[in-house]
Amino acid sequence: MASIIFYILGFTTLAATAMCITRRNPVHAVVYLVNALFALALMFYLLGAPLVAAWEVIIYAGAIMVLFLFIIMMFELSPDSPETQGPGWRRWGPVVLLSLVILGCTLALLGLEADPQGVPAFWVSPREFGAALFDRYALGVQVISFQLLYAAVGAYYLGKGALRRRSREDAS
The missing domain is CATH 1.20.120.1200 (NADH-ubiquinone/plastoquinone oxidoreductase chain 6, subunit NuoJ)
Structure with a gap:
């Protein structure tokens, strides 16, 4: 079932x-x-x-x-x-x-x-799930955490560039 x-x-x-x-x-x-x-x-x-x-x-x-x-x-x-x-x-x-x-x-x-x-x-149990996640799949968790970090840095970089362009347009 x-x-x-x-x-x-x-x-x-x-x-x-x-x-x-x-x-x-x-x-x-x-x-x-x-x-x-x-x-x-x-x-x-x-x-x-x-x-x-x-x-x-x-x-x-x-x-x-x-x-x-x-x-x-x-x-x-x-x-x-x-x-x-x-x-x-x-x-x-x-x-x-x-x-x-x-x-x-x-x-x-x-x-x-x-x-x-x-x-x-x-x-x-949550204990067994956590042990499996951070023992057997620790590398996968680390890779995903780095991908999220790269995405956050990329979003900050793209947002910062748009802010600069907007301030240049407002200045001219």
Whole structure:
């Protein structure tokens, strides 16, 4: 049962991500991305990492997506051409379908058999997860941390250049 739910969630994540990158309306793209992040969080939960699943929902699907929506509204981004007009089901049907699949998988995960302590047999304790992450996969964690550092430095550099250009334009 768990492997079937995993594949359903994997397909849902791929479908929601594909819908996200093909939408012209940025708000619709963010809605599909939130859907994909919820499906991914359920996959982490299913793989025995409930803490990572909670972080996925709280940080990415919550805080980061609110930031994306704030930026979209601040820059007043809108699609160049209107999306297909028609009945509401053509616009909201896919997101409702994906949301129902995620809700169904969540309910199925809650109904899975648990051992006598109440914890499903496929869970891993945070201690075991941390030991695996920083013991077996320490190199991967370091590589990703350096990539995030490079991205932050690059964003600072690009932002600083735009600030200089803007101040030159204001001076002339």
